[in-house]
Amino acid sequence: RRNPEQLLTQHQQINPHFWTPADPEYPQLLREIRTPPPLLYYRGEIDLQENSGQKPLVGIVGTRQPTEYGIKWTRQISTALAKNGFTVVSGMAEGIDTESHSATLKAGGRTIAVMGTGVDVIYPHKNRDLYQQILKSGIVISEYPAKTPPNRTHFPRRNRIIAGLSRAVLVMEAPLKSGALITATYANEFNRDVYALPGKIDDQPSQGCLKLISQGAGLINHELNELLIMLGAIPQIDIETETPLVKSPPIPNLAPELQQIINILAVDALSFDFIIQKTGMNAAIVSSSLLQLELMGLVTQLPGMRYQKC
Numbered sequence: 001r002r003n004p005e006q007l008l009t010q011h012q013q014i015n016p017h018f019w020t021p022a023d024p025e026y027p028q029l030l031r032e033i034r035t036p037p038p039l040l041y042y043r044g045e046i047d048l049q050e051n052s053g054q055k056p057l058v059g060i061v062g063t064r065q066p067t068e069y070g071i072k073w074t075r076q077i078s079t080a081l082a083k084n085g086f087t088v089v090s091g092m093a094e095g096i097d098t099e100s101h102s103a104t105l106k107a108g109g110r111t112i113a114v115m116g117t118g119v120d121v122i123y124p125h126k127n128r129d130l131y132q133q134i135l136k137s138g139i140v141i142s143e144y145p146a147k148t149p150p151n152r153t154h155f156p157r158r159n160r161i162i163a164g165l166s167r168a169v170l171v172m173e174a175p176l177k178s179g180a181l182i183t184a185t186y187a188n189e190f191n192r193d194v195y196a197l198p199g200k201i202d203d204q205p206s207q208g209c210l211k212l213i214s215q216g217a218g219l220i221n222h223e224l225n226e227l228l229i230m231l232g233a234i235p236q237i238d239i240e241t242e243t244p245l246v247k248s249p250p251i252p253n254l255a256p257e258l259q260q261i262i263n264i265l266a267v268d269a270l271s272f273d274f275i276i277q278k279t280g281m282n283a284a285i286v287s288s289s290l291l292q293l294e295l296m297g298l299v300t301q302l303p304g305m306r307y308q309k310c
Helices: 004-014 048-052 068-083 096-106 125-137 154-165 179-189 204-214 224-232 256-265 272-279 283-295
Strands: 040-044 057-061 087-090 111-114 139-142 168-171 193-196 299-302 306-309
Touching: 040 125, 057 068, 057 096, 057 154, 057 179, 068 087, 068 096, 068 224, 087 096, 087 154, 096 111, 096 125, 111 125, 111 154, 125 139, 154 179, 168 179, 168 204, 179 193, 179 204, 193 204, 193 224, 256 272, 256 283, 256 299, 256 306, 272 283, 272 306, 283 299
Parallel strands: 057 087, 057 168, 087 111, 111 139, 168 193
Antiparallel strands: 040 139, 299 306
16 A cells, blocks of 8 residues: 555645645636635646636536527627736636637637646537637646546536636536536636626527526616626726735644644645645654644544644
């Protein structure tokens, strides 16, 4: 049986680029949701203004089988967003996702693809060229480690990341059972703005959008300037006025290695492997230190070998 240090080393070799909620580069808006990914893997070009919440991100989602109407408006809106400095977030699935990524890139904009696979697994495979284009100027992210294949349960969970990253979510075309409605539900839960493209009342691909509009979603109409003004009015995070994290004051008579772990856990619950990585201590010392902190009532163990400050 391999020890945690060996497992961590192997994991880092396969997944060289990832963030945890304790990392300053971890997307700020995603950190604020109820279930932020404990590990967020990425490939591509990082934009720290996006991660800090200073640059506006807008999610675009919809059916995998759009009509010409849905494709037309997805392209127009993605192009307008790109030309006005918005980053477009989508899931690189067939249909609306693919159209939004492609139109954004064609307009010279930046886009983020949130995968339901590992960041090295292109799905659907027909999007391999699109994937490479995104990597050149944007970023591909996933909560699943490298080599993770497609799994139908991953995609609904992936949708919460699209909603969490975005200041607003636009649903372009969606039948009643579309996964795009899951994204809209998450967006509402996270207090994000939701907009929907209306369609004919007897068109199946528009039924989900019409339902969202009846529930209070914003209406996307032909006056795109109105949409851009509303999206631009959503407040971004101002780094200058953002309240800094307050470090925990030192606990008297605490051994240095115990205090070091307490300082790290002051930010968020962390995995055993990550504590090893962050402190530079070996597994035996970390294990012993965590046990001492638990006995002192300062730390509690969570499921999955994760630890949190009491």
